[in-house]
Amino acid sequence: MEPDSPDLLAPVGRGGALIGYARVSTKGQKLDRQIAALEAASCQRIFSDKKSGKNAEREELWNALDYIREGDTLVVPSLDRLGRSIQDLISIVAGLRKRGIGFRSLHESLDTTTPGGRLVFHVFAALAEFIRELIVQGTHEGLAAARARGERLGRPPAMTEEQIRHARSMLADPDASVTSIAKLLGVSRTTIYKYVPELRAGHRPSVGGQHSGLERA
Known part of the structure; x- marks a missing residue:
């Protein structure tokens, strides 16, 4: 009522x-x-x-x-x-x-x-309300079942683990720019910064584990 x-x-x-x-x-x-x-x-x-x-x-x-x-x-x-x-x-x-x-x-x-x-x-x-509740309930049950099967939910990552390793390897070269590496991997500069977080602090990966200055402007 x-x-x-x-x-x-x-x-x-x-x-x-x-x-x-x-x-x-x-x-x-x-x-x-x-x-x-x-x-x-x-x-x-x-x-x-x-x-x-x-x-x-x-x-x-x-x-x-x-x-x-x-x-x-x-x-x-x-x-x-x-x-x-x-x-x-x-x-x-x-x-x-x-x-x-x-x-x-x-x-x-x-x-x-x-x-x-x-x-x-x-x-x-x-x-109409009953149908809406059934849809919501079915969605929640489907998500729970997917989680139980170990399935990844949501959007796939922008970069795979292999791409991240390649990016780190190429960034160890001080002559390589973030822009060129992003283009080579088919992602944006923002994505590179997201998946290689040390770049935000002004450092680049190096083969020896040390960091050098960020790319030239």
Whole structure:
């Protein structure tokens, strides 16, 4: 149950204006049918976007959400016209409910201004959270199993042990620059400094184990 509502099934959005929202995802698609359906549903004002549901900017949707007021109801031709995903859809509808605004989807006959419609959407939200928790749990179990098998997790190192040995050997030559060695090994200067830490202190490896001054500028 939502903390801001004492009754999970309490309807919201009754008695206000019906505000429509339509969207097409490609240039070739037309809004005519969606707008006609929204007009038939008695929407007093209709906002429309001609952008993909994956486009986070959906300007007219945000304009509709800014325009709509408590007691009103947002109407869409179908659920996939509103959200990019089930989580996105639930987030938008939950935000509407907190503002006292209803939601209707014509194709699915879903109406949160009724107790039954509100219950269906609550089930959707619970299912989405359950799936998210399963994914997180599965990820954690997979990582634990990989660690138990001794597998290395995360990104592979930028330099192998063999490359580090080659770098140290070449750096023992005072005429060799860090830049040239980095290019030869196919890594950046920063990587060389990371894997040969004595360079940061101004020293270079030497064959005899002693250190000499850092490369020329």
